[in-house]
Amino acid sequence: MDHNALKKAAAEAALAFIEPGMVIGVGTGSTVNYFIDALASRKDDLRGAVASSEATAARLREHGIPVLDLNNVDELPIYVDGADEVNAHREMIKGGGGALTREKIIAAVARKFICVVDESKKVQRLGGFPLPVEVIPMARSHVARRLAALGGQPKYREGFVTDNGNVILDVHRLDVSRPLKLEEQLNSITGVVTNGLFALRPADLVLIATSQGVERY
Numbered sequence: 594m595d596h597n598a599l600k601k602a603a604a605e606a607a608l609a610f611i612e613p614g615m616v617i618g619v620g621t622g623s624t625v626n627y628f629i630d631a632l633a634s635r636k637d638d639l640r641g642a643v644a645s646s647e648a649t650a651a652r653l654r655e656h657g658i659p660v661l662d663l664n665n666v667d668e669l670p671i672y673v674d675g676a677d678e679v680n681a682h683r684e685m686i687k688g689g690g691g692a693l694t695r696e697k698i699i700a701a702v703a704r705k706f707i708c709v710v711d712e713s714k715k716v717q718r719l720g721g722f723p724l725p726v727e728v729i730p731m732a733r734s735h736v737a738r739r740l741a742a743l744g745g746q747p748k749y750r751e752g753f754v755t756d757n758g759n760v761i762l763d764v765h766r767l768d769v770s771r772p773l774k775l776e777e778q779l780n781s782i783t784g785v786v787t788n789g790l791f792a793l794r795p796a797d798l799v800l801i802a803t804s805q806g807v808e809r810y
């Protein structure tokens with residue numbers, strides 16, 4: 594099976610967690626796009642969805658699924674999103690598509706974070722994928738110097754502006770052997786809005802598609 598077929602299989606497996614009347618959180622990316630397309634068949638079951646990006650909001654609306662403001666939602670039983678890397682502890686690197694900040698906010702509210710990935714995303718140690726860090730534009734050089742002092746090689750994602758009007762530094766070669774500590778360290782750099790490590794709030798369930806079927810852990 595190719596990657597896209599596996600992404601689709603993982604995404605569709607998440608439909609089983611939807612119950613009538615729910616408001617659900619919906620992430621961003623190519624895997625989640627399969628989830629949104631499949632969700633269209635369940636749209637009458639849903640009260641609505643909270644989107645982690647403008648792109649996701651647009652796709653949900655195209656399917657006639659109501660998009661709700663997170664501020665008007667009391668509870669979010671599930672949040673379905675992809676990842677760029679996930680380890681055995683369900684800690685992740687996210688933000689390859691630049692949606693990390695809104696993703697982290699929705700993940701913080703959600704009761705259950707369901708991560709949907711194909712098997713290529715499973716890693717023993719996080720950090721092969723460059724870590725995205727969202728930064729206030731005027732702090733870009735300052736934050737880049739601090740990231741370099743931590744041993745990383747930050748690369749400015751040129752021509753890309755996040756949905757929040759900020760920029761992204763993709764940090765190569767960071768030592769991510771202690772994800773929790775590193776997430777806190779990066780959060781404490783002035784000018785950083787969010788970093789793409791999801792260790793303080795890992796996923797609760799990973800649905801991982803392999804050529805043998807969708808496994809969960």
Ligand SMILES: O=C[C@H](O)[C@H](O)[C@H](O)COP(=O)(O)O
Pocket residue numbers: 620621622623624625674675676677686687688689690691692693696
């Ligand atoms: O900002 C983007 C998100 O964190 C995505 O969940 C992540 O990049 C994975 O995307 P994809 O499913 O396209 O590989």
